[in-house]
Amino acid sequence: MAEQISRVSLAELMGDDLLAEAPHNVSNIMVQEGLPVEKPLTGNMFDDVLAKAVDALNGVSHSENYANELVDKYVRGEVDMQDVMLAQSKMSVMMQLAVTTINAAVTTFKEITQMQV
Numbered sequence: 001m002a003e004q005i006s007r008v009s010l011a012e013l014m015g016d017d018l019l020a021e022a023p024h025n026v027s028n029i030m031v032q033e034g035l036p037v038e039k040p041l042t043g044n045m046f047d048d049v050l051a052k053a054v055d056a057l058n059g060v061s062h063s064e065n066y067a068n069e070l071v072d073k074y075v076r077g078e079v080d081m082q083d084v085m086l087a088q089s090k091m092s093v094m095m096q097l098a099v100t101t102i103n104a105a106v107t108t109f110k111e112i113t114q115m116q117v
Helices: 010-014 023-033 045-075 081-113
Strands: none
Touching: 045 081
16 A cells, blocks of 8 residues: 555655755745745844744745635635645744744743743
């Protein structure tokens, strides 16, 4: 039975052509698609972490907008239900990870500020 299952590349699984492109072309594709591009580090650790967090939340927002667009297209009969469910699942996982990360960061920050020196 396992012999019948064909291998799937990560690009096919994600439904994107971004991963199939050469690494030097990815940032150009991300700019064309309106996706956030990783910014260079500034040297200030707090600014860098905050900038990465904002970029990550922008990615969650893009994922949510894409899922909502697919729902609208499904209502019009332009896409299949499986595409909508996959996009909704990806968005849900991204949202849960973002919320968990933010909660952990806030808890850590509270613990650091309450430390006695």
